[in-house]
Amino acid sequence: MNETSAPDQYQPAADPLAPVERIRTRACLEALPAYIAGKPSVDDGRRRFKVSSNESPYAPIPAVVEAATEALATSNRYPDMGVLALREALAARHDVDPQQICVSTGSTAVIADLVRAVVDPGDEVVYPWRSFEAYPIIVGAQGGNSVRVPLTASHEHDLPAMAAAITHRTRLVLLCTPNNPTGTALSHEALADFLRRVPEDVVVAIDEAYREFHEPATVADTTALFREHANVVLLRTFSKLQGLAGLRIGYAIAHPRLARALTAVTIPFGTSAPAQAAALACLRPEVLEELDRRADALRAERDRVQGALAADGWDLPRSQGNFLYFPLAERSAQFTAFAEQRGLVLRAYGVDGVRATIAEQEANDLLIDICGQWRERDAQA
Structure with missing residues (x-):
């Protein structure tokens, strides 16, 4: 899922x-709540x-940088509004029509x-x-009503409760797997059972921004679910594994009617030429091989x-993302301050918990060390 800048607090x-x-x-x-980006160092x-x-x-990857750099040479021209080359390559990869x-x-x-395509003011x-923290912001900005279903005690989607929360006003259900920030993931069987319980006129979006970090042997076959259910749409990004967070490019795989609606409401020429070129380069066979090695x-x-x-006594949710979640509740802010004093900037979520992204090994070793210091301090208190 994607990081954006927090609003300027200077008045x-x-x-x-x-x-x-x-x-x-x-x-x-x-x-509307404000989006709070990861705190800078x-x-x-x-x-x-x-x-x-x-x-x-x-x-x-260098080949991706080269492709984006070459695209800058013609940045006096508008990018391809239809993003045709990239859409054709993605369609071939996912075995769907480019449309x-x-x-x-x-x-x-x-x-x-x-x-914007499916939610009118007052819809749920x-x-x-x-x-993902942007969900309530996006829904509220459109005038929709958010129906937030609490996670289970194990920090997973409560799919039975989500199914029960659907009413005649529900237009859209958002599922995030692996879930940001807890890292928990939905199984194929759980998704299939849930989709059987959702009315056919309610869109179910499966947000898979972190899919590449899931263990390949157990990741849900969402493509099969998409083919079985005309109300399913899959959401993917180039921001995470591909490292194009600064270029801003992602996509949906949708059935034809919804795809036409999404095309109708998206910003014309929104996806820049360098972003299109970089994303297309990410689909080259040799680049995909390197991305697979990075994911491993x-x-x-x-x-x-x-x-x-x-091994040190921490009981964390089993993460399938590129991050770990610490359910520290009211101690979240204290833990992030403790870590920052020791050289590690973490992401707190109010009084719910703290997220730490898996980074370079030195940073990860520091996280392990800080967590050990925290538990040692607690033991001495």
């Missing part, structure tokens, strides 16, 4: 000569590792397109909570860190 002093604003903004905006001369955003520790691939500026933008959108390495490193923490 300039009022200018007595400035005109008085009397414009009207939409009432629903007053209730403090620039105080001390080395810190920023693992507060779910970013790849690897730079983009079923809908590209936008990151999977977050695709979710926003989806909400059901999703798990806690999950990140999964191994995630499992190494989670295993070390478990």
Whole structure:
């Protein structure tokens, strides 16, 4: 799933000569939560590792950088509005018609397109909570009503409760697997059972921003589920494993009617030429091979860190993402401050928990060390 910038908290002093604003903004905006991005490292001369955003520790593959750089040479021209070359390549990869691939500026933008396409003011959108922080913002900005279904005690989607939460006003259900920030994933069987319980006129979006980090042997066959259910749409991104977070590009795999609706509401020329070129280069066979090696390495490193923490007494949700989740409740802010003092910038979620992205080995070793210090301090208290 995608990281964006938090709103600027700086408020300039009022200018007595400035005109008085009397414009009207939409009432629903007053209730929107602010998106809080991963906290940046403090620039105080001390080395810190920023693992507060779910970013790849690897730079983009050189061939991808080269493709994006070449595209800059013609940036005085608009990009291909239809994103045809990339859509054709993705369609071949997923064995669908190119018209079923809908590209936008990151999977977050695709979710926003989806909400604009199916949600009228007052309609309901059901999703798990806690999950991707942009969900309530996107739904509320469209005037939709969020129906947040709490995660289970094991920090997983409560699919029976989500099915029960669907009403005649529900237009969309969002599922995030692996779930950001908890890392838990939905099995194929659980998804199949849930989809049998959802009315055919309710869209079910399966947000798979972190799919590449899931263990391949147990990842859900969402393509098969897509083919079986005309109300399913799959959401993917190039921001995570491919390392194109700064270029902003993601896509949906949709059935024809919904695909046409998504195309109708997306921003014209939104996906830049460098982003299109970079994403297309990511689909070259030799690049895919390198990305697979990187995914293997990140999964191994995630499992190494989670295993070390478990041996030290930590009971964390089993993560299938490129991050770990610490359900520390009201101690979340204290833990992030403790870690930052020792050189590691983490991501706190209110009084729910803390997320740590799997990064370079030195950062991961530091996380293990800090977690050991935290437990040792607790034992001495």
